[in-house]
Amino acid sequence: MAGVVSAACGPTPPSGIDAGLDAGPQLPCDVGAVLRTRCQPCHGAPPTQGAPFPLLTQADFQATYFSSTVRAAALEALRTDFMPLGGPPLNAADKAVLVDWLDAGVPLGTTNCP
Ligand code: HEC
Numbered sequence: 001m002a003g004v005v006s007a008a009c010g011p012t013p014p015s016g017i018d019a020g021l022d023a024g025p026q027l028p029c030d031v032g033a034v035l036r037t038r039c040q041p042c043h044g045a046p047p048t049q050g051a052p053f054p055l056l057t058q059a060d061f062q063a064t065y066f067s068s069t070v071r072a073a074a075l076e077a078l079r080t081d082f083m084p085l086g087g088p089p090l091n092a093a094d095k096a097v098l099v100d101w102l103d104a105g106v107p108l109g110t111t112n113c114p
Helices: 029-039 058-062 070-079 092-103
Strands: none
């Protein structure tokens, strides 16, 4: 039967995001880490310092923003170094993590993050 949970304490979650996360589906761990340190200080819940929206969940990025989406606006903001506001700009590795993920359509992660 579907729904049987086994080996939940094993070293590898059996099927990623369905493996019993309390907090709901997660973003990929590397994406979450960059957002946490470089974006969520302003784009948190609730947003602070004048930031127009939170950047916490997949749905936050899929949301409509003017005639586009937060996802598209974020790509533009990263490519132009408009964000993080006030700098310093993301280093190349962190920027690539976010840009690749935004380009890929903000997919959820497949593993539990530490
Ligand atoms: C220091 C606070 C701060 C940080 C850190 C920050 N933002 Fe922002 N963000 C803002 C503010 C304030 C605005 C509104 C700016 C405006 O409208 O002029 C904004 C606007 C935006 C917008 C909308 C831009 C547009 O086209 O209107 C996006 C997308 C965005 N931020 C993404 C990000 C991302 C991604 C990060 C992390 C890499 C980030 N921000 C980090 C404060 C911040």
